Amino acid sequence: xxxxxxxxxxxxxxxxxxxxxxxxxxxxxxxxxxxxxxxxxxxxxxxxxxxxxxxxxxxxxxxxxxxxxxxxxxxxxxxxxxxxxxxxxxxxxxxxxxxxxxxxxxxxxxxxxxxxxxxxxxxxxxxxxxxxxxxxxxxxxxxxxxxxxxxxxxxxxxxxxxxxxxxxxxxxxxxxxxxxxxxxxxxxxxxxxxxxxxxxxxxxxxxxxxxxxxxxxxxxxxxxxxxxxxxxxxxxxxxxxxxxxxxxxxxxxxxxxxxxxxxxxxxxxxxxxxxxxxxxxxxxxxxxxxxxxxxxxxxxxxxxxxxxxxxxxxxxxxxxxxxxxxxxxxxxxxxxxxxxxxxxxxxxxxxxxxxxxxxxxxxxxxxxxxxxxxxxxxxxxxxxxxxxxxxxxxxxxxxxxxxxxxxxxxxxxxxxxxxxxxxxxxxxxxxxxxxxxxxxxxxxxxxxxxxxxxxxxxxxxxxxxxxxxxxxxxxxxxxxxxxxxxxxxxxxxxxxxxxxxxxxxxxxxxxxxxxxxxxxxxxxxxxxxxxxxxxxxxxxxxxxxxxxxxxxxxxxxxxxxxxxxxxxxxxxxxxxxxxxxxxxxxxxxxxxxxxxxxxxxxxxxxxxxxxxxxxxxxxxxxxxxxxxxxxxxxxxxxxxxxxxxxxxxxxxxxxxxxxxxxxxxxxxxxxxxxxxxxxxxxxxxxxxxxxxxxxxxxxxxxxxxxxxxxxxxxxxxxxxxxxxxxxxxxxxxxxxxxxxxxxxxxxxxxxxxxxxxxxxxxxxxxxxxx
Amino acid sequence: xxxxxxxxxxxxxxxxxxxxxxxxxxxxxxxxxxxxxxxxxxxxxxxxxxxxxxxxxxxxxxxxxxxxxxxxxxxxxxxxxxxxxxxxxxxxxxxxxxxxxxxxxxxxxxxxxxxxxxxxxxxxxxxxxxxxxxxxxxxxxxxxxxxxxxxxxxxxxxxxxxxx
Ligand code: FES
Ligand code: FES
Numbered sequence: 001x002x003x004x005x006x007x008x009x010x011x012x013x014x015x016x017x018x019x020x021x022x023x024x025x026x027x028x029x030x031x032x033x034x035x036x037x038x039x040x041x042x043x044x045x046x047x048x049x050x051x052x053x054x055x056x057x058x059x060x061x062x063x064x065x066x067x068x069x070x071x072x073x074x075x076x077x078x079x080x081x082x083x084x085x086x087x088x089x090x091x092x093x094x095x096x097x098x099x100x101x102x103x104x105x106x107x108x109x110x111x112x113x114x115x116x117x118x119x120x121x122x123x124x125x126x127x128x129x130x131x132x133x134x135x136x137x138x139x140x141x142x143x144x145x146x147x148x149x150x151x152x153x154x155x156x157x158x159x160x161x162x163x164x165x166x167x168x169x170x171x172x173x174x175x176x177x178x179x180x181x182x183x184x185x186x187x188x189x190x191x192x193x194x195x196x197x198x199x200x201x202x203x204x205x206x207x208x209x210x211x212x213x214x215x216x217x218x219x220x221x222x223x224x225x226x227x228x229x230x231x232x233x234x235x236x237x238x239x240x241x242x243x244x245x246x247x248x249x250x251x252x253x254x255x256x257x258x259x260x261x262x263x264x265x266x267x268x269x270x271x272x273x274x275x276x277x278x279x280x281x282x283x284x285x286x287x288x289x290x291x292x293x294x295x296x297x298x299x300x301x302x303x304x305x306x307x308x309x310x311x312x313x314x315x316x317x318x319x320x321x322x323x324x325x326x327x328x329x330x331x332x333x334x335x336x337x338x339x340x341x342x343x344x345x346x347x348x349x350x351x352x353x354x355x356x357x358x359x360x361x362x363x364x365x366x367x368x369x370x371x372x373x374x375x376x377x378x379x380x381x382x383x384x385x386x387x388x389x390x391x392x393x394x395x396x397x398x399x400x401x402x403x404x405x406x407x408x409x410x411x412x413x414x415x416x417x418x419x420x421x422x423x424x425x426x427x428x429x430x431x432x433x434x435x436x437x438x439x440x441x442x443x444x445x446x447x448x449x450x451x452x453x454x455x456x457x458x459x460x461x462x463x464x465x466x467x468x469x470x471x472x473x474x475x476x477x478x479x480x481x482x483x484x485x486x487x488x489x490x491x492x493x494x495x496x497x498x499x500x501x502x503x504x505x506x507x508x509x510x511x512x513x514x515x516x517x518x519x520x521x522x523x524x525x526x527x528x529x530x531x532x533x534x535x536x537x538x539x540x541x542x543x544x545x546x547x548x549x550x551x552x553x554x555x556x557x558x559x560x561x562x563x564x565x566x567x568x569x570x571x572x573x574x575x576x577x578x579x580x581x582x583x584x585x586x587x588x589x590x591x592x593x594x595x596x597x598x599x600x601x602x603x604x605x606x607x608x609x610x611x612x613x614x615x616x617x618x619x620x621x622x623x624x625x626x627x628x629x630x631x632x633x634x635x636x637x638x639x640x641x642x643x644x645x646x647x648x649x650x651x652x653x654x655x656x657x658x659x660x661x662x663x664x665x666x667x668x669x670x671x672x673x674x675x676x677x678x679x680x681x682x683x684x685x686x687x688x689x690x691x692x693x694x695x696x697x698x699x700x701x702x703x704x705x706x707x708x709x710x711x712x713x714x715x716x717x718x719x720x721x722x723x724x725x726x727x728x729x730x731x732x733x734x735x736x737x738x739x740x741x742x743x744x745x746x747x748x749x750x751x752x753x754x755x756x757x758x759x760x761x762x763x764x765x766x767x768x769x770x
Numbered sequence: 771x772x773x774x775x776x777x778x779x780x781x782x783x784x785x786x787x788x789x790x791x792x793x794x795x796x797x798x799x800x801x802x803x804x805x806x807x808x809x810x811x812x813x814x815x816x817x818x819x820x821x822x823x824x825x826x827x828x829x830x831x832x833x834x835x836x837x838x839x840x841x842x843x844x845x846x847x848x849x850x851x852x853x854x855x856x857x858x859x860x861x862x863x864x865x866x867x868x869x870x871x872x873x874x875x876x877x878x879x880x881x882x883x884x885x886x887x888x889x890x891x892x893x894x895x896x897x898x899x900x901x902x903x904x905x906x907x908x909x910x911x912x913x914x915x916x917x918x919x920x921x922x923x924x925x926x927x928x929x930x931x932x933x934x
Binding site: 658667 | 809810811812813814815816817818820821823850851852854855860864865867868869870871873874875876877878879880883901902903905906908909910911912913914915916917918919
């Protein structure tokens with residue numbers, strides 16, 4: 001289809017900073033791109049999961065006879081049929097299927113494999129489980145009360161990371177302590193205490209999680225799934241099945257949205273145990289009802305902030321307490337208090353800090369790592385309070401922030417030392433673009449907020465190979481989750497080799513065929529894989545130039561590489577095609593191959609001021625400021641975002657259009673959390689079963705969005721790039737809450753800012769004034 | 771063995787080709803396309819008519835294929851994403867989606883393209899408001915819609931220039 005792609009071919013020349021179209025765009029636009037839901041394996045059976053209807057209950061008996069008698073059913077598996085092995089990232093607290101006790105509505109209890117989907121559905125419904133319902137804890141506060149039921153009675157027997165702080169229903173806790181906060185608060189002219197709450201929100205990827213597990217000779221378990229982290233799935237599956245990881249091949253399929261929801265194993269393990277039992281491939285596709293009941297959505301949080309400020313607007317001390325509703329299992333939750341403390345400190349110079357965040361088990365689904373986990377909740381609290389304090393002190397919120405933000409060479413909350421900090425530029429640009437301080441119409445308001453975030457480290461390795469036709473293959477263990485990060489990686493690689501980016505074929509995310517990668521998470525793909533690709537490119541480039549120097553009878557230092565040709569600088573007519581160099585290499589020693597590796601350098605921090613930390617510092621940190629303009633309907637309390645501005649330090653924009661896409665998408669997800677989205681619960685029972693119960697933003701809800709890319713190079717990113725994927729979602733709830741206050745004088749401290757809450761706050765304000 | 775289920779006969783045009791099929795009566799149009807014709811471009815997400823991922827054109831009008839029975843498509847003509855490009859040339863909407871960055875994960879893209887085509891077929895020079903209106907039944911979780919609207923606008927302009 002050469003003609004078809006002509007319009008997509010990028011002109012020759014440097015590729016860094018160029019908005020080349022994403023490499024998988026053609027296949028996605030024509031419907032040929034294969035997602036998890038499109039993959040089938042010959043001879044496969046269909047799996048279905050039977051789930052708990054109770055948040056907490058003892059399983060008295062399971063009768064599978066009716067299910068087994070269903071025509072077309074091949075096998076039924078319950079928790080008791082499996083060896084008792086537990087999995088979990090920092091604490092191994094979860095079994096594949098419930099054993100004796102269920103701990104949330106939606107927990108897998110049994111699974112069936114059948115010849116057809118319909119038969120599997122029918123059989124799963126016929127599994128008869130007798131339950132004795134038990135009292136459930138539905139909030140962290142309830143779970144921490146004396147005498148509250150323990151979600152895991154045997155928690156002390158679980159294998160856990162030695163640094164993990166646990167106690168009863170507490171499954172993780174982290175603190176930052178710096179200076180002398182009580183003295184700091186005592187010395188402050190004003191101390192402000194405010195409480196903020198948020199509700200759970202869902203990644204709402206359009207493609208449900210899917211896995212197809214097959215045992216293939218010679219004893220390799222092959223799993224196709226739309227996982228973000230094939231290498232984590234590999235380790236977990238090997239552990240659960242008692243086989244060596246080298247015998248587990250996890251291949252990531254195309255992914256229809258993930259946003260952190262497809263990090264931890266979701267369905268791979270159930271498909272694998274069924275496949276093992278029946279000796280045939282088994283495929284499980286989750287339903288949306290299962291996705292809303294048993295996934296890894298964003299935590300509900302309750303945050304209390306006490307901030308001490310001097311009369312002149314200088315912040316001197318801050319105390320913060322945050323509770324995360326972890327749900328019934330650890331998953332990502334034990335590690336996240338650590339991240340929360342850094343966001344709760346905020347991008348501010350504060351000499352005295354006492355910050356503590358705690359993940360608490362409850363009888364709900366396992367809340368997890370939705371894009372910038374804990375970021376939006378913590379920034380909502382911090383940045384709402386910044387606005388509240390500014391107004392109480394009659395300071396302009398922009399000025400108040402500028403007085404307190406961190407700057408070049410400052411120390412972060414855990415003692416990391418910043419290089420260049422572009423936050424003042426971000427704040428000023430965002431404020432200017434929204435028309436900060438200009439007069440406004442009634443019920444219109446503007447809000448500002450800022451924050452900071454990390455570029456997750458972790459290792460990456462790639463293999464590279466040049467072909468005789470002048471194209472290249474780059475193999476990475478990182479999955480393309482939709483952001484386009486691997487297109488940016490291909491750009492980086494192609495740029496170093498003077499290749500058109502279309503000449504790079506990416507092979508990705510296959511635990512036996514591609515090298516290890518820490519995975520598509522934490523805004524790290526372009527950063528880390530890009531660096532590994534640069535190393536591989538440098539190696540293969542050396543090889544190319546060495547051979548070309550022989551052919552051209554020139555010195556290596558005189559050679560350049562451009563448009564698929566090696567040429568002699570100054571006499572460009574003396575040149576050789578890259579393909580010819582590859583052919584020569586193939587005759588000599590089997591071709592041109594290389595590998596490249598990267599691991600982000602550790603960011604030093606002060607070990608004595610943190611405890612329970614798994615992410616004690618933000619690597620290659622990015623700073624960002626958002627500004628929003630809203631209009632509030634005073635009769636209904638409905639908020640409409642009109643304009644939105646993001647000014648974000650991206651380090652170096654490798655592909656500006658892809659970055660804008662991350663910003664626009666992240667902002668709109670953030671607006672969803674700000675205004676409408678919530679997984680409503682009644683006690684511990686979830687009330688959301690599909691998109692019809694869950695108010696996702698639609699096309700008509702989207703404001704005009706302006707992206708301002710600030711390029712302050714990081715020390716360690718490829719060409720100075722910083723992580724860009726997560727930050728855009730962090731700040732919108734705060735910016736919107738501040739704009740709503742500006743519009744109607746009503747302060748809402750609970751997310752989402754539903755019309756009822758806005759109206760109530762408006763009424764409260766009027767009553768307060770009367 | 772599975773019990774043999776009843777089948778119904780459906781004759782329809784898909785992307786300009788005539789098909790005659792025997793399908794179980796409860797199969798949706800989406801099942802017909804994906805399972806019986808192997809046209810995997812049309813996606814399933816919510817499965818209950820609220821997300822638009824399964825949008826196809828039925829006699830030129832956009833519908834959610836997941837909530838329509840395959841048998842009701844008898845005698846009608848269906849266009850899916852596979853029918854958009856002709857002889858290996860992308861439809862201007864497809865090209866604009868790729869160029870504008872309107873595609874991230876791409877799971878919503880086939881449905882978006884067909885909703886957008888339905889609009890441009892009847893309204894060659896839509897306002898932004900009309901574009902938003904006509905895409906309001908299609909969820910996209912990745913892009914924030916901005917670049918999708920850009921792409922539809924660009925495609926409309928190019929189509930108008932090409933035909934005028
Ligand atoms: S899958 Fe048909 S509308 Fe969602
Ligand atoms: S691009 Fe992912 S849902 Fe639209």
